[in-house]
Amino acid sequence: MVTTKRSPGGMSEQRRLRLRLEISREAARLFWAQGVAATSGDQIAAAVGLSTRTIWRHFRSKESCAEPIVMQGVVTLMTLLRRWPRQRSLEDHLAAELAGFRDRPPPVDLSDERLAMKMIRLADTEPALRTAWLMACDQVEREMCAVIGDRLGRPADDLEVRLHAAATASVVRVLDEHIGAAILADIGTDTNAAAPAGAGADGTAGLTTDVPALARRYAHAIRTATSGVVGDPVA
Amino acid sequence: MVTTKRSPGGMSEQRRLRLRLEISREAARLFWAQGVAATSGDQIAAAVGLSTRTIWRHFRSKESCAEPIVMQGVVTLMTLLRRWPRQRSLEDHLAAELAGFRDRPPPVDLSDERLAMKMIRLADTEPALRTAWLMACDQVEREMCAVIGDRLGRPADDLEVRLHAAATASVVRVLDEHIGAAILADIGTDTNAAAPAGAGADGTAGLTTDVPALARRYAHAIRTATSGVVGDPVA
DNA sequence: TGTCATGTGTCACTAAGTGACATACTGTCG
């Protein structure tokens, strides 16, 4: 097999993550194209040019190969929330951050984003994949504990904080599923999902054009799910 | 092996469920005693007195053997919510139903309930089991969609309804985890969890004694997670 | 340049899960 370049005494953490992501990409592509059950570990290994044994060194199971790509679809939101300054309202912060993605492109690739949406959609029917998606949501919830705990001036493991975080994470999940499904339906469900030619519909229309509406939608859902506790600026 | 009595042309659905539950009980016991990884399908089969092949006929995977017992811990809440009359407040309904369990015992066995708590606790460290727990929560969420949709006079798949249902289900989950952990810690983490001798602490104290407080706690969390949309009586 | 640390390939192996076929049980019809 192709012997990949490797760095010295200790693969850098960054390299590890990049490799995991690359494997995940191929796995997700195969999962989407032919289903999870029909995709073998050997196929994934062949697709990424590694030995099967090495795949299992980086992932504990076949399904977990989808995790990084799914997680990628979520890191945007997480880093975005981590940056939320105390003195800013949720709406303002979301709108500002999302608008920023117009000039500087978002940290994750668009094709990865689409792949993540496909995995989330697959998770609807493939129980094996559902785990990956729910794990990602779990991460969001933990992250939210930190963010909300900080804004409320309480420890992150406080019950009240955990309740707000759980409610927030779950509405974000539902919104993600809803919007993701809409976008996928929009660009068609074919395997490639290459950029369509049509005027205006560039496949990311729902994502990039109506930014303020999106921001408002998320913010409103989060406010509702926390009775307004999360959303306002705090001293 | 012991040939179990079986009924005629077509195992009744009830029999199927009882058998699944019995297998689940043994599996959960083993999982708790020695961990999921250390428990083999053969062991589960031996414990319940069936051939290994039959286990796989009733469960698609080893971990899914825990599902029924975990689900049992949740059916109480689901049937309880399904019975919620429109003209009643959440607090009143919860308190009344829970109080009713004092006289007529709840539909699920107490030892099963404890087993479910143990599985939920295990799910914290065993990713394989987490699936079962999250699947159960998923069921609750779907159920909530129906209940809330009905009370709001909207279709169950309405986005607004789904958001409220998701938020509700997630706070119920957190509360369950929190209270379950507390009860488990209370009765000790030993395998048997036999009825302790101590005065007052019968291992179910947290469940049966402070019913009104419990009801208020759940109701308050749900109201908060839905900005008060779910909780009041409706015309 | 030699050595050390670490990632990867190869091979043998365990265990999860399935397919196919034989069999035992049970209710029903004659």
Add this chain to the structure above:
DNA sequence: CGACAGTATGTCACTTAGTGACACATGACA
């Protein structure tokens, strides 16, 4: 009462996910 039919289970062979052990390649550092 006895043959029939339907279904759940047992047994066995088989595929495949995932692991352990060992050898090898690679690149940093002395």
